[in-house]
Amino acid sequence: MLRRNEVAAGIKDYILRHHLKPGDLLPTEAELCEAVGASRSSVREAVKTLSALDIVEVRHGHGTYVGRMSLAALVESLAFRGLLSSEDDHLVLGEVVDVRQNIEQGFAPQVAQGLDTDQLARLRTLAAGMAEAAERGDDYLELDKQFHLLLMEPLGNDLIQQLTGAFWEVQSIVTPTLGSEHQGALTLTASLHMAIVEAAEARDAAALRTAVAAHYDPIRELIASVRRPSTA
């Protein structure tokens, strides 16, 4: 009885055959049991698997719906891997930083050309808000996330938006294992975001690339300092 993968595949087939779109309602568990020929428990476990992948979405007392297939699964898996490796040398965290930097640098030309005046103004507002928060000694996680999401907005590529958000979340989950952040690093990082804004306002792709690279220097330094406590 290899119901395990069969049932999940059967449900995915059902979605494809009926041309269901994200948000559409799926049959009840009982009807799914009949459709794929399995018991409620097996269907439940299959639904649980698909739910973890955000292929379906379950709302208690309401029903099961086709999911929006977000990258929440990627976040959870990568974040946990990062937490595990944080006990050693924070290898995963460094790799995530590399990938984030490469994405933002690679699309610098399209970003520098594509940002409209409204998006540029919002970027400046976010960077200014980060500087103000740093002055008060507060962190600015949500501002930082919005900044990087907004930066990729002109690409019109939803996958890149989601990857940007996903890798940002992984980094924000794993970074605290490095230790406390100093206010000096907060202020510095805020100013580096403003430098990105100014390069974007100048439509200077090369300057944008270097500003993005410089923006990741503090986190790289922090990772390196933890790997060799002698320099700390």
Place this chain on the structure above:
Amino acid sequence: MLRRNEVAAGIKDYILRHHLKPGDLLPTEAELCEAVGASRSSVREAVKTLSALDIVEVRHGHGTYVGRMSLAALVESLAFRGLLSSEDDHLVLGEVVDVRQNIEQGFAPQVAQGLDTDQLARLRTLAAGMAEAAERGDDYLELDKQFHLLLMEPLGNDLIQQLTGAFWEVQSIVTPTLGSEHQGALTLTASLHMAIVEAAEARDAAALRTAVAAHYDPIRELIASVRRPSTA
């Protein structure tokens, strides 16, 4: 009783608290029930969720182990999203191609400098094998995948290796919905891979960037032709 996320979090906590590494054996389902205070059904569903994310790995009749945390979940989620959107305009497939190209172009300098003679020789062998297969009219999926994985090898970044493999798999799953591939496209793509090899052998980062970009032209053309059948 919102055991749902509690139990999964409890199991993840157990792994972190006991400093378990990928491949280590977890307690039996019965012991996990006692450890987190839930019924076997609930524990099983939580394990199923973690299994979908490759955080744990279950072997029938043997036990439950800490997983490798691969990006299989990302592949399954993205591939299904691509299959759903394939009924419309293949939006997701185009986005995946954009991301793949950006990654390979962005790391072109490190790749051009970092490839050793053995890796270059293997790249040439793979590209030659693709050309031979195209001559016979055969496809060369596995050769193509190995090619792109090998290209990223000198970076020494495991996350990039896995992302490369994951996006490659998504593309290979979704692409067949575009229609049959012509032998002409196969031969052309094979020669474009050889052009990448030659740019890498010359240690020419700029040439490598353009060769990588050109390599994605056929698939972009195929997507565009399906979106407007009038030009086909």
Place this chain on the structure above:
DNA sequence: CCCCATTTGTTCGTATGTATG
């Protein structure tokens, strides 16, 4: 080879929590 213990896989029945009308 068979037998047996261990462990996960599948199914069913029942009771409870939740949202809609």
Place this chain on the structure above:
DNA sequence: TCATACATACGAACAAATGGG
């Protein structure tokens, strides 16, 4: 308040796979 429909949770039983004596 009540009724209905649904997902959630638990416990028990049996099936299937693995490994060792």
